[in-house]
Amino acid sequence: MNHISKIFLFLALIGNIAYAQLHDPVSWETSAKKINASEFELLISAEIEEGWHLYSQNVPDGGPIPTTITIKEEKGQFELIGKPTEGEGHEEFDNVFEMNIKYFENKTQFVQKIKVLTDEKITITGVLEFMVCDDTNCLPPTEIDLNFELQGEAGKPEIESVVSDDNKGFLQNTTEDVTGIQESASSNIKAETDTQKITGKPKKEKTKGLWTLFILSFFAGFAALLTPCVFPMIPMTVSFFTKQSKNKSVGIRNAILFGVSIVFLYVLLGTVVTSIFGADSLNALSTNVWFNIIFFLLLIIFAVSFLGAFEITLPSSWGTKVDSQADKGGLIGIFFMALALAIVSFSCTGPIVGTALVAAAAQGGIAPVISMLGFSLAIALPFSIFAAFPGWMNSLPKSGGWLNTVKVFLGFLELALAFKFLSNADLVLQTHFLEREVFIAIWITIFGALALYLFGKIKLPHDSDLPHISVGRLSMGLIVAAFTIYMIPGLWGAPLKLISGFPPPMHYSESSYGVGYTKLGDAGSGTSKEIPDGAHLGPHDILAFLDYETGLAYAKKVNKPIMIDFTGHACVNCRKMEERVWSDPRVLKVLKNDIVLISLYVDDKRELPEEEKYTSSINGKEVTTIGKKWSEFQINKYKANAQPYYVLIDHDEENLNEYSAYNPDADDYLAWLNEGIANFKP
Structure with a gap:
């Protein structure tokens, strides 16, 4: 055996070890x-x-x-x-x-x-x-x-x-028993099982989620910066620091302190919200029916305000008292200047801050603090930078009607987001009041109206006369119009992956398949294929077998490779794979045409016939249900007990490539499928 062959053998062994693990x-x-x-x-x-x-x-x-x-x-x-x-x-x-x-x-x-x-x-x-x-x-x-x-x-x-x-722990004993089986295949598997705990993955995903929240909140803060309540205050603030600072170094110091004060105030708000409600209760609150309905109504009010019907402001006496403290100068004066900015700009920033906090509440933990950190940084940076380097002010665009356009744009976004919260409440109550088609129709209407507004066809109360449309406004209008047109096929069953997670799921609709969709993927052809004995229509009408031997016999008959799908009726992650990855047209085409799918449900509670019941080689108990039979089959043959778990095999029941598990990347999953199919030799 040459060195390259040894390397490939080693990599294959490592790959098998990585998947062949029993979780306890x-x-x-x-x-x-x-x-x-x-x-x-x-x-x-x-x-x-x-x-x-x-x-x-x-x-x-x-x-x-x-x-x-x-x-x-x-x-x-x-x-x-x-x-x-x-x-x-x-x-x-x-x-x-x-x-x-x-x-x-x-x-x-x-x-x-x-x-x-x-x-x-x-x-x-x-x-x-x-x-x-x-x-x-x-x-x-x-x-x-x-x-x-x-x-x-x-x-x-x-x-x-x-x-x-x-x-x-019954599972501990099970792990020890099956570890003996693993050791017969490789003496390293147990050590690898011990070191490759699954607990590392959620931490990584949670960190990734917080970074995503931080970036989205940063962009939300930048959007708030470009509103009529905040943007005009930049030159006023710069003028104040220029006059009050004795020299350039003092001006830079004061500008930095001003920015830090803004960040402190908003992060304090996020901390207070988290401490009052608790890191866990925020998450529970975000899924409460009444909370979603109340926030739907609040967002409607915020949206109507942004569109120009009225202004939402804090009591004027608050601003007056804070301004009087800001006149004292020094560190205290700088802090109260930042507080004055937050109060005066509340009519524009309040709705955005509220939306960001609720989005963070859905994630729980310290997410509200992270959200406010990102939001406040976006607002604080321009004030600090221009206060420190006032000469750069000349590069800023002049205030004008475009600021109101930004505010109206945000109003439309708030209006669209409001219906997401109403949809959450509807899904929990299962009233079917806001089904998928209705939700998409509402979004098409909202974004269609926004496109008309950007094209100058709709004029709202605070808009100035528009003799011509700027290139930027026209470009944004075209993007919104394209997005609106993109959503229209969703009324007829298109998946709309760009907005996945916002509309209700496909099955929560008047027509789950959409117009022109027929069984077994013959869309629009008006024909259907005959379902073989022992098979049924699985997710997305993929032909699937529920029995291993029956599926193996059929695969030999049609001369196709086999994909074993260890799954469960109550397996959340299995449903996610089917909904988000198997629905990809490229993946779906392979699953329907190029392989034979055998879905083995490890939680199938149906009793086995008396003659098929047997004593488990793992724990010594009697295996009485179909689910336990397939669970034991997975443990004995593949040294794993988690679902989803996918195996590509040939007619001799030999693996065509490494195993696959939960993988939300459709491209990777498709590559794995194609690799196994390419290795299949009829």
Whole structure:
């Protein structure tokens, strides 16, 4: 074997190790707590790895698998008091399942209250079923055995509280068992599994989200800067610093302090909002129905104000008092000048600040602080720069009607964004009042009117006469008009990926497929293909098999490679892949025409026929459902237990390339598909 071959072999091994890992993100403990002579609390505690979340007991039908606790009741020994209770957790609207879903992070505890009916030492057993997900993986529903030992009043006074090895995590035992299988393939797999924890990924995604929020807030601040309330104040501020500063160095120092004061004020606002509501409650608040409706109404008011119907201002007495403090000079005077700027410009900046804070609230954590940092930097930088270098003022455009145009432009944007919040409330309530077609029609109307305004065909109250249209305004009008035309096909079922996440999902519409769409991808042809025995129409009407052997036989018959899709009915990330990646026309074409899809649902609760039930080689328990069969198949054959998980194989069941998992990049996913298909030899 030459050196190049060794390198490729090593890389292939590393690739297999990276994917071949078993996740075990939850550790369980059980204990008992005595309340009085006959009543106890059975405590079931979960320690959850960072980045993963465990679902509540109370998940609506059609959502992820809820946590289910079943205590085996023994007559004459004890009786259950009520149902198991759980911690507060987090609740938010899930766009994939279109419902509010409660989940837990880091740790939680479930409590079942019981009444003991005997004085003897008793053992209580039960079963807990749970499901966990992170940003890229969902694990199949897993069961663990519960075990409690406790003593009645006439026995020992102390409580027999145990933590069984089994209770510390069924998945831990599973991982150890399957690690032995892994070691037979490679002695390095276990070490790699230990070092490649999935917890690093969510941190990276969260950091990326904060950077995105910072940049968007910066642009929002820049937009606020170009409004009639803020832009004209730049020369006034520069004039003040020029007159008050004894020399250039003092002027630069004062300008920097002025900018820092602006940033401090807005960051303080973000900090106050976060501290009052709490980092977690902000996120929950942003998915509340009434909050979304109230903010919809507020944005409508802000938009109407920007369009010129009225002005939103703070009490004039506030500005007067602050101005009197600014006249004192020195550091205090500079700070109050910054505060005066914030108050005077509130009619233009207030709506933008409010929108930015709510957008940040949806992300939770320190997002409001990051948002205000980006917003205030965009406003503070021009004031500080021009105050430090007043000669650069000559390069600024003169104030005029274009400032009002910017304000009106923002008004239209606020109006369009308002309907996003109304849509959120509608999705939670499932009223179907604002379905996808209606939402898109409203946006087409709003942006169409904005295009007409930019072309000078619509005139609003504060607009000056427009003898001609500037090149910049014409260019912006053309962009808005093109965007409006782009949205029109969305009324007939086009995906509109540029605005993905704003309109309701495709299925929340009057016509989920759109006009001219027929089954199996024969759009507009009026024909349909025959569905083979054992197959069904999966996502986007892709032909899919639910049984491995049946799908393998069909693939041999049509002479195509096979893609095994380890998925789940309640797998959030599987639905994301299907909605955002499989819907790509290039990917969809390959999935429909070039491969045979076998979708194996690891959470399929249907019972196996009696003759097909068997004892698990992993945990020694009986495999009784279809889902458990496919979950065990994935673990034994591919040394992985997460979904989504994709494998391309040939007719000899040999891999055509490395495995793939959650990958929102359609280009990468398409390249992976094409690589496997190219390696297929009929």
